[in-house]
Amino acid sequence: MALRLVAEFDLWEDVFPWLRVQRAASAGAETPGGGADVLENNYESLRVLNIERNGNVIYTYKDNKGNVFFGLYDCQTRQNEHLYTFEKDLQVVSCSVNSERTLLAASLVQSSKEGRKNELQPGSKCLTLLVEIHPINNVKVLKAVDSYIWVQFLYPHIDSHPLRENHLLLISEEKYIEQFHIQVIQEDGNRVVIKNSGHLPRDRVAEDFVWAQWDMSEQRLYYIDLKKSRSTLKCIQFCADENFNLMFEAPLDIPLSNSVFKLVNFGCDDIQDQDKLSKYPMLCIFTNHTGSLCVCYSPKFDSWEQIMYTVFYFHKGHSKTFTAALGSADSHVTKGITFLNLDYYVAVYLPGHFFHLLNIQHPDLICHSLFLTGNNEVIDMLPHSPLQSLSGSLVLNWCSGKLYRAFLNQSYLLQFLWNTRLDCEKIAVLHCVLSCGQNPQFLEAKIIEWISENVSACHSFDLIQEFIIASSYWSIYPETSSIDKLLPCSSVLTWNAEIPGITLVTEEITLPLMKVHSFKGYWEKLNCNLEYVKYSKPQLHYNNCMVRREWHSLISEEKTGKRRSNVYVRNILDNAIKVISNLEARNLVSEPRLTPLFQEEDNHQRLLLGLMVSELKDHLLRHLQGVEKKKIEQLVLDYISKLLDLICQILETSWRKHNLHPWVLHLNRQASAAEFAVFHIMTRILEATNSLFLPLPPGFHTLHTILGVHCLPLHNLLHYIDNGVLLLTETAVMRLMKDLDNTGKNEKLKFSIIVRLPPVIGQKICRLWDHPMSSNIISRNHVKQLLQNYKKQPQSSMIDKSSFGIEFLPLNYFIATLTNIESSNQALYTFEGHDNVDAKFVEEAALKHTTMLLGL
Template identity: 40%
Template sequence: MLQLSATFDLQQDVVSSIFKKEATVGIIKEYSGIVDTRILNIERDGGVLYSWKGVTGTTRIGKYDPNTRQNKLLYTFDKQVCVSSCSLNKEETLLAVSLAQRTRTEERLRPVSKCLTLLIEIHPINNTKVLKAVDCRVRVQFLHPDTERDSVLESHLLLVAEDGYVEQLHVMLVRQEGYRVVMLNPECLARDRVAEEFSWVQWDSQTQRLFYLTHREKAVLKCVQFCHDRNCETLFELVLEVPSNPFSCMRFVNLGFDHHQETQHEREEMRMVVITNNTGSMCVCYSQPACVNQEITYTIVLVHRGCSKTFSVALDGTPSPCSTDLLPLFIPIGYYVVVYLSGHFLHCINTRQQELLCHSLFLSGVDAELGVLGSDGVVLSLPESSLLDLNTGRMYTVDLNPSFLMDLLHCSHRRPDAQRLAALHCLLLYMGPNAALELKIIDWICDNVMPFDTFDQIQEFILASLYRIIYKKCLSLDEVLPYSSVFEKKKVPEALDQVPGVTCTTELHAEPEFKGKARSLQGYWEELQWSTEKMKYFEAVPNPRYRASQNLPDWTKLLTTLKSKNKKASNYLRHIEENTKQVLLMVDSWNLDQKVVLLFQEEDSQQRALIGLMVDKLREHLNRHLPRLGKKKIDVLVVNYVAKLLELIRRMLESVWLKYKLGPLVLCL
């Protein structure tokens, strides 16, 4: 189901590279004893920070650049130290490091802090400043804001402490002698308190957002957005229905990898992650370990939909009591969230169309295996659809596998209709646009015309393909445009809304509170806020989805108008014809090279009138329900939508004509 592509291998990309480099300069002896090579952090640019120890008693920190595939030595400690957290500023002039300090037997009488946090000048190597010397773990993370300037003489560093607080340090820099970059006033670094009193925290490097969970009277998820102008603000709060104390110790997500944490911190009481999509969706995913009841439960809070879905899956075999091995991974892939439990199941959840289980794909047994990952490894889900196997030091990008999905459609043994429908939507929505894949699906439809009692595969192909061209435009289009023919049925078949061994409960969720500046921001926050507010409107409006069947009365009137000589009727027909010309102009630019079936010709007045009417009614529908999009954007969207509809019909007919070697005159019959 999932296709894993290796993007980084610690042994091949780092260790072997160090051997080769040092062999050329004749100091291979030191590196022949390379030990304890570990990944520390992954920065926004994809750079991998790592450390290693040599036999001479040093600890070194380096960076692997995925673009150049080169390694760069950043800093060397003259003794062996335990690096628990590390981050590099965007300009690669400052290195922040947290060291886990272990007291030797003979030094136990001397007080030594458990964590020492340092800020080091490395361009060139110069001063070192102690930022923290405390008895709790501290994670460090530089901000990497979007900026067009190549060199910025200001860096911002987050210190995230296990005691439940986050500080932001503002480090002013100065350039000396043309190349030396040093701290302007290292003794007086400005700092702000960003957050406090929390038990879970997640950093999103790509969006520069910090999520954290507080527990006072109730569990509240908050989000701090960092901007390029050094400002930050809490923009979002959401009450969550989670256990009263889900974390007995601090949980860090996407804040590097601490290989020296105490053993009592290794066991997770609950796994939680926030997944956002640039189209304006937000999902809060959490799960607790499976216990002796042989059932695992996980919840997906669809913030943009105002509801949460809790799934309970019966597991095969008897799991060990509350084993951390039985905590699923939550992997974002587009607007799907993949819930993966090694050796048990893989659940690909559609977070935009959550009404029916048949639009999410559930697999178990052999179908759910990811053979590349070690069964006994510690696998972490990273942003940007990536996985990290900490035991092997390998990173993978994760994608849906089109070959596997096509096999689900073609497989000879009986597959549930819901599984095939979900596979079809995954292929069309996530993989597209892909002309070769579309032709394979059309070929499958030709070989399996009308075998399903629960859904019409031709309608599903058309509607899902149409949805693909509009879903990135606006999240609320999900509610007003057709997505599946299943919604046209008076009663959804049980086979499409049930998965054996899986139960699902849906609950309305507390409305998020958008704070201060979020109301004036554009982009993601504007879209999320508007989507959550729009849900109230859609709940109050019956059947907000566009249905072509609603146009039948207007089509009957238009047929009468075509025969009329009334002047007003002529004006209306000219308007309809203008709509048609815009669509056909678009279709002509998309034509296949080989025109087998002659469609949409000038002399077919009724066909042209129907095309123009479709444009008119769809435009009217969107202007009524989503006026915020604006008339110009709606006009473009509608023309593209109808043009794509006609092109899909032409493509299906041409494929049939070629497949069965039909002559050009057959259509005339």
């Protein structure tokens, strides 16, 4: 299934065997030979009460006398510990233990048996107690009221020494939250007691709220109050000391009533009437380390035909309301929607009906989220009992007593990638897999294998393009999450295609108002996200438009011989050398490449590489605040190296798949089907990179051209060259001139290519081809140079015929003119590198060419 739940704790495997041994030993001591099955008679009372910040699990059960037993499972040592036993028949509402396990807070009510009184505090419905348990000593009554109370110790990040003061939250059904400050002292060695237990200081944290959620990992309290019928979300951050701060307020456009009271993640919800609560809206809040803030909301169901839920992406400034069709009107929904936090994703599912993975880092386009319907077998594999999403990726099934760590299932997603036919699902799964972050080299290899088989399967986006951009983005994203505002994660800018079974409404929302102006950690990132939404429009995503203009300018200067200073060009080429060196360093442990890349200079691609380094570095330096220049420079090198490496990997995979060998570069042989396949994938790579103006590995165009000569008829080859699909590099053309013989077919090919070369390269290439056609081209270039500044001078009408071997007046007159020009300034007009190119050479070439044309 798409979601993989790995059990971290199982009440019946990690606790039950230990309890059974303890009870059997106790019963055996009292009545030898009996008591082995005593726990089995009370197994229904065994349940999880709370999960603390350090991962420890508190649980409870009742013995056959009704005594209430509290135990703790240490997630580090995987050992159980007895905390305390109340020798009364009571029902536990809530329980929490401090980090040193010296104090136990518990809230209890009288037994559910009719007529039974609360013997600890007559006349009260709920009793909240604070117990000294190291060793077991005093019991202090904190509250004795007619409303339910929930308790939760705070867990500050201080591990170096025991705390002298503990802080305990009390959450009342009467809609207020208090914080108790409990000082402890040590007596008689290790005996820990409460100091001044007669008067414990307290603070009122919140009041008049209708909903609250506890974030155990980050020690945050979210709650909603209603003022003038308007729902306002607030957040309290508890610090390492006794201080707490109201961090933000955010209006929520959802209908809530004063009659609603619901708590999330304050331990087990057994006390709250589940049937009653199921009729109220579902609401929960998720954050992650990147500064995201999502409020997930599902109203009560009005129809069995479709389900609606809304996600408020506060870090993006908008909300999305999803409506999912259930497929048939008789598909009755007995349970509510489940929301689970999966770091970069939120999972939304309704057992037996649908499973959605919402991309919370990039929610702008619906195609970046995955929507699976009830027809998929993955839906039925998820637990049907309610799951509670705790901090991070922890998930608790209260009914079974199992604590899971939730992951995206990479193997399932890869298999799904092969089987799906919808473009929207392909792009969504592609991003899901790449964001997993586990063994990226393996995942990229599997995706490339899929791409090589399905390169033309997507119609809504370019598959190679999307993979290169997305994978390069995710490769450096963990290093600084702020990069998501400056680098594109996708090549897809808009998506108008429908998602089957899903309708979507997007609305702008009011941003949270930050109440504290000194930010650290998560709050700094959230505030940065909010500032970006406020002021950064249009988006600051990098693109290569500046590189495109500058590159074309440099190439144009090269053709005209007016290139700017050598220092500037040398710096650009040095940037390219750094990228290639960085790429080689990253691939030291990988197997050597078979493809003949990086084996030539290819100055044009090196210019493009160097320009991209320069422009991207300037872009990040302008907008990436608080990051060292050296780190930014390394980020740029890593990002561009990754781009090149992915292109090489795609080509390498295709090369290995079709079992090509280096002799593919030899031209005097017939093309094979394998070469056709590799040529096709290279053409698709070229299309993908051209539209984004991304650099290619030096040597790519040479290999592409040589494969084109192998695979294409001459007219198709020339069409590809004229339309820029094949770029004629000096290396490729020189190989053509040397390797191909002078048969009629090859002569035609060579001439067709030479006339398409820039003059500077053409002159150099013609010297390699000992052929009348080559001499003709050299002669033309020589004549063009001589005559470009020629001014006609008066000449004698008489020509000395004795100096010419053939009596052909037009040619004789022309050669005489050239001879005159050459003699007037020999040093200036000598053809560079060819001292023997003169008027005589031109005459001989003209005669040979004429003879060849006439077939004489």
